[in-house]
Amino acid sequence: MKAPPLSLLTLTLLLNQLSSASGGKILVFPLDGSHWVNMKVLIEELHAKGHEISVIRASDSWYISEKSPSYTSITLPSTGGFEENFEAFLAPQLQVRLQSKPTSFWSYFWMHVQLQRLVVDQFSQFHKRMSEIIIPIFEDENLMRSLHDAKYDVVLTDPGIGGGAILARRLQVPLIFNVRWTIQGEAHLLIAPSPLSYIPFTATELTDKMTFPQRIKNVLSYILGTYTLSRITEPYYKPLVRKYFGPDVDYSTFFLDADIWLMRNDFIFEFPRPTMPNIVYMGGFQCKPPKPLPEDLEQFVQSSGDHGVIIMTLGTLVGKLPQDVAEEIAAAFAQLPQKVVWRYMGQRPASLGNNTLLVDWLPQNDLLGHPKTRVFICHGGTNGVQEAIYHGVPIVGLPLFFDQPDNISRIRAKGGAVVVDIAVLDRHIFADALMTVLYNSSYRENMQRLSRLHRDQPMKPLDRAVFWIEYVIRHKGARHLQSPSYKMSWFVYNSVDVIAALLTVVVLITLTCISIVRLLWRMIFVGKTNE
Ligand SMILES: *[C@@H]1O[C@H](CO)[C@@H](O)[C@H](O)[C@H]1NC(C)=O
Ligand SMILES: *[C@@H]1O[C@H](CO)[C@@H](O)[C@H](O)[C@H]1NC(C)=O
Ligand SMILES: *[C@@H]1O[C@H](CO)[C@@H](O)[C@H](O)[C@H]1NC(C)=O
Numbered sequence: 350m351k352a353p354p355l356s357l358l359t360l361t362l363l364l365n366q367l368s369s370a371s372g373g374k375i376l377v378f379p380l381d382g383s384h385w386v387n388m389k390v391l392i393e394e395l396h397a398k399g400h401e402i403s404v405i406r407a408s409d410s411w412y413i414s415e416k417s418p419s420y421t422s423i424t425l426p427s428t429g430g431f432e433e434n435f436e437a438f439l440a441p442q443l444q445v446r447l448q449s450k451p452t453s454f455w456s457y458f459w460m461h462v463q464l465q466r467l468v469v470d471q472f473s474q475f476h477k478r479m480s481e482i483i484i485p486i487f488e489d490e491n492l493m494r495s496l497h498d499a500k501y502d503v504v505l506t507d508p509g510i511g512g513g514a515i516l517a518r519r520l521q522v523p524l525i526f527n528v529r530w531t532i533q534g535e536a537h538l539l540i541a542p543s544p545l546s547y548i549p550f551t552a553t554e555l556t557d558k559m560t561f562p563q564r565i566k567n568v569l570s571y572i573l574g575t576y577t578l579s580r581i582t583e584p585y586y587k588p589l590v591r592k593y594f595g596p597d598v599d600y601s602t603f604f605l606d607a608d609i610w611l612m613r614n615d616f617i618f619e620f621p622r623p624t625m626p627n628i629v630y631m632g633g634f635q636c637k638p639p640k641p642l643p644e645d646l647e648q649f650v651q652s653s654g655d656h657g658v659i660i661m662t663l664g665t666l667v668g669k670l671p672q673d674v675a676e677e678i679a680a681a682f683a684q685l686p687q688k689v690v691w692r693y694m695g696q697r698p699a700s701l702g703n704n705t706l707l708v709d710w711l712p713q714n715d716l717l718g719h720p721k722t723r724v725f726i727c728h729g730g731t732n733g734v735q736e737a738i739y740h741g742v743p744i745v746g747l748p749l750f751f752d753q754p755d756n757i758s759r760i761r762a763k764g765g766a767v768v769v770d771i772a773v774l775d776r777h778i779f780a781d782a783l784m785t786v787l788y789n790s791s792y793r794e795n796m797q798r799l800s801r802l803h804r805d806q807p808m809k810p811l812d813r814a815v816f817w818i819e820y821v822i823r824h825k826g827a828r829h830l831q832s833p834s835y836k837m838s839w840f841v842y843n844s845v846d847v848i849a850a851l852l853t854v855v856v857l858i859t860l861t862c863i864s865i866v867r868l869l870w871r872m873i874f875v876g877k878t879n880e
Contacts, residue, residue, distance in 0.1 A: 372395075372398060372399040372400035372401065372819075372822075373400050373401070373502035373503065373818075373819070373822035374400070374401045374402075374403075374499065374500065374501045374502050374503075375395060375400055375401065375402045375403070375501065375502065375503050375504075375505055375818070375822075376402075376403050376405070376496070376499070376501040376503070376504045376505070376516075376520075376522070377392060377402060377403065377404045377405065377420070377504075377505045377506070378405050378504060378505070378506040378507075378510075378512050378513030378516060379404060379405070379406070379413060379506070379507055380507035380509045380510050381406075381407070381410050381411065381412055381413055382411075382412060383664060383730060383731070383732075384507050384509060385412045385413055386412070386635075386732065387527065387613065387635060387731060387732070388505075388507060388527055390634065390635045390811070391505070391527060391611075391634070391811075391814060391815075391818075392404070392419055392420055393419045394811055394814075394815055395815060395818065396418075396419035396420065397419075398815060398819070400822075402419065402420040402421070403420060403421050403422070403423055403499070403501075404417075404420045404421070404422045404423070405422075405423045405425065405486075405512075405516075406422050406423070406424055406425065407424070407425050407482065408424050408425060408426055423492075425482065425485060425486065426485065441467055441471075442464065442467055442468065442471075442749075442750055443670075443671070443749060443750075443771075445460060445463050445464050445467060446460065446464065446749075446771060446772050447671060447674070447771065447772055460772075465577070469577060469580065469581055472581045473580075473581050473584075473585075476510075476511075476532065476581055476582050476585050476586070477585045479510040479511065479512065479585075480510075480511060480512075480582075480585040480586050480589055481585075482510075482512050483511070483512045483515050483516065483589060484589075486512075486516065487519070487593055493519075496516075496520055497520060501520065501522050502522070502523070502821075502822040502825075503522060503523045503524070503525055503608075503818065503821050503822055504516060504517035504520070504522050504523070504524050504525070505525045505527060505818065506524070506525075506526060506527070507526070507527050507528065508526045508528050508530070508531035508532065508536075508604060508607070509528075509530050509531065509532065510532065511532050511582070511586050511589075511604055514603065514604045514606070514607070515589065515590070515593070515603075518594065518603070518606070519593065519594075523608045523821050523822075523825060523826040523827070524606065524607040524608055525607060525608060525609045525610075525611060525817075525818055525821055526607045526609070526610045526611060527611050527613065528610050528611065528612060528613065529612065529613045529614060529731070529752075530752070531604055531605075532578075532582040532586065532604060533578060533579070533582065533601075533604060533605070534551065534574070534575065534578050535551050536610055536612060536628075537612075537622060537624070537628075538550075538551075539605055539835065540605055540610070540625055540628075540832075540834070540835045541622070541623050541624050541625045541628065542623045543622065543623070545564070545567050545568050545571055546559070546564060547559070547620070547622075548620070548622050549567060549620070549755075550567050550570045550571045550574055551570075551574060551752060551755060552570070552574070552751075552752060552754065552755055553566060553567055553570045553755070554754050554755055554758040555567055555758075556620065556758070556759075556762040557620035557621065557622075583600070586600070586603075586604075587600045590603050599836070602835055602836050605835045606831075607627075608627065608821050608826045608827040608828065608830070608831065609627050609629055609817050609818075609820075609821055609827050609830070610625075610627060610628045610629065611629050611631050611814050611817065611818075612628050612629065612630050612631065612632070613631065613632060613634075613731055613735075614630065614632040615630040615631075615632030615633065615803070615810070616630070617632065617633075617738060617799050617802050617803045618632055618734065618735070618738065618756075618759055618760075619632075619759070620759070620762075625830075625832060626830040626832070627827060627830035627831050627832075629813060629814065629817045630810070630813075631810040631811065631813055631814040632735060632803075632810060633735045633736075633738065633739050633803055633810050634809075634810035634811040634813075634814050635731075635732055635735065635736070635811075636714065636735055636736050636739035636740075636810075637714060638718060639714060639715040639716075639717070639718025639719060639740075640712070640714075640715050641715070642712060642715055642716065642719065643712070646690070646711075646712075646716075649688060649690070649706055650688065650690070650716075650719060650721050650722075651721070652688060653687060653688035653721055656685075656686045656687045656688070656723075657687055657688075657721045657722065657723035658687060658688045658689065658690060658716075658719070658721050658722055658723065659682070659685070659687050659688070659689045659690070659722075659723060659724045659725075659726065659783065659787075660689075660690050660711070660713070660716050660717065660722055660724070660725050660726065660742075661678075661689065661690070661691040661692065661693075661725075661726035661727075662691075662692035662711060662713060662726075662727060662733070663692075663727065663728045663747065663749065664727070664728050664730045664732075664733065667728065667749060668692075668693070668694035668695065669693065669694050669695030669696075670693075670695060672695070672696060672698070674771065674774060675693070675695055675696075675698045676698045676699065676700050677700075677774055677775050677776045677779060678691075678698070678774070678776075678779055679698035679699075679700045679701040679702070679705065680698075680700040680702075680776040681776040681777075681779040681780040681783065682701075682702055682704065682705045683700060683701065683702025683704065683705065684702075684776070684780050685704065685780065685783065685784075685787075686704075687704065687723060687724075687787070688704050688705075688706070689704055689705040689706065690706050690708060690711055690716060691705055691706065691707055691708070692707075692708055692709070692710060692711045693707050693708075694709055700776075713732065713733070713736060714736050714740075717736050717737060717739075717740040717742050718740045722740075722742055723742075723743075723786075723787055723793075724742070724743055724744070724745055724783060724786050724787055725737045725742045725743070725744050725745070726744070726745045726746075726747060726783075727744060727745075727746065727747070728746070728747055728748055728749050728750075728753050729746055729748045729752075729753030729754065729755075729756035729757040730753065730756075731756075734756050734757070734760065737760075737765075737796065738760075738765075738796065738799050738800055738803050739800060739803060739804070740800060741793070741796045741797035741798075741799065741800030741801075742793075742796060743765050743766065743786045743792035743793050743795070743796045744757065744760055744765060744766035744767075744786070744796075745766065745767050745768075745769060745782050745783055745786055746760070746761070746766050746767070746768040746769065747768075747769055747771055747774075748768065748771075749771065754768075760796075763795060763799060764791060764792065764795035765792055765795045765796040765799060766786075766792070767782045767785050767786050767792070768782075769782045
């Protein structure tokens with residue numbers, strides 16, 4: 350590992366300290382990639398409120414730019430190692446899904462086994478790299494000293510990687526999560542009561558109303574999923590925590606010790622479930638009213654007449670699809686009277702109709718807010734789903750990875766989406782799905798209802814997030830909102846020990862009673878016959 354460029358690091362940190370502070374000082378430890386898009390929205394708002402923000406980034410980061418008007422950066426010499434091979438990361442998963450058409454139960458099962466193996470393997474490597482980021486920081490005394498001296502008020506991190514929590518603990522600074530996922534799984538499942546009878550486990554695509562077989566699936570997925578997750582992260586983070594914090598620190602709770610959990614969802618999206626006082630819902634915080642479209646795009650959209658437009662994008666990371674899939678999608682579009690704006694960076698499909706516009710990038714929020722937009726085709730990432738809810742646009746889902754199928758299945762359960770399995774997709778299936786959402790008004794009505802519900806709240810989600818960050822700064826943490834439950838062993842949490850103790854008492858009393866009765870019996874009757 351190369352030595353870090355000390356002078357530069359110390360200089361940025363010094364500059365940080367010199368600039369006069371009216372608000373708080375916030376250290377951000379983000380996760381690169383699409384999650385950064387989200388974090389940046391928060392950072393910009395915090396900056397606008399007068400807070401001073403430093404962002405830790407890897408020197409080879411694709412998304413987190415070194416210079417920004419809203420933050421100063423602390424660049425680590427280590428490689429983030431995340432984006433450089435994202436194609437390599439996602440392409441094999443897509444390959445497995447496409448190759449094994451889920452025609453029978455067994456082929457479906459087999460596909461999932463293969464997918465599972467691949468994902469475990471990839472995520473293990475990912476977490477290995479991510480956990481190693483922290484080592485050069487800790488080993489660099491100068492950097493650590495300047496981080497200490499900077500006297501941050503709060504560390505804001507995405508717990509999809511462990512670095513932020515580790516650093517906050519070392520600096521002894523309050524910790525805030527911008528979260529849905531942590532390295533140990535879905536946030537709610539880790540700190541809030543989560544009965545598996547009505548809370549679907551990650552990636553099961555189940556809802557809150559489960560039949561008996563579905564509940565069996567849910568419980569088995571939970572057991573398998575928690576085991577898999579621990580195998581993916583524990584081997585890398587556990588030794589680190591042990592090395593830097595000592596063997597008596599409980600690894601299993603180390604990453605749950607945040608003051609506030611800013612949750613990137615809400616109960617418009619999520620099924621109702623128990624929650625905790627330090628969980629703050631900010632789902633949709635990135636959504637804004639639409640701005641006018643660029644002139645040429647506006648012209649194209651207007652040219653759709655009463656038919657309206659269809660928007661398609663599969664997120665920041667998936668620019669292209671296998672050519673045969675792209676051909677089928679293009680052919681399906683060509684059959685329709687609507688106009689289509691498709692963010693696609695692959696080779697231009699031959700079957701592309703003249704109603705379809707291919708673009709490298711699209712103003713997603715502005716297009717979704719356009720009155721001519723009829724359907725949104727998306728993969729189920731955070732921004733897409735939340736913006737579709739905000740603007741009330743029905744979805745045709747083409748989920749690809751991670752929790753995307755789950756995300757779309759929630760909207761489907763609420764009547765706002767149709768899901769297409771990319772493994773069986775052809776022009777007829779795809780066109781059918783589109784027609785259903787276009788011409789059956791129930792999808793649009795349901796999304797519009799979700800949109801009205803989402804907007805009807807006392808405070809905008811972004812304001813709520815900022816309020817709670819400032820709250821933590823003002824009160825130097827929010828420990829009083831933190832329940833000790835997450836630190837309890839499972840048998841204390843479920844009062845197994847109390848039940849066992851009470852049962853023992855009951856059994857003892859019963860046994861004593863029985864022996865007394867027996868004794869009396871003997872004394873009265875046995876004594877008598879002996880007389
Ligand atoms: C687009 O294609 C359709 C059918 O292929 C054709 O009827 C129409 O004239 C074309 N429109 C333009 C503007 O080229
Ligand atoms: C699914 O949606 C949730 C809530 O909006 C979000 O936090 C999560 O990142 C999404 N998943 C993906 C893969 O984008
Ligand atoms: C529209 O879709 C809903 C939900 O799938 C269905 O119950 C309803 O019958 C459909 N309506 C028409 C007219 O097809």
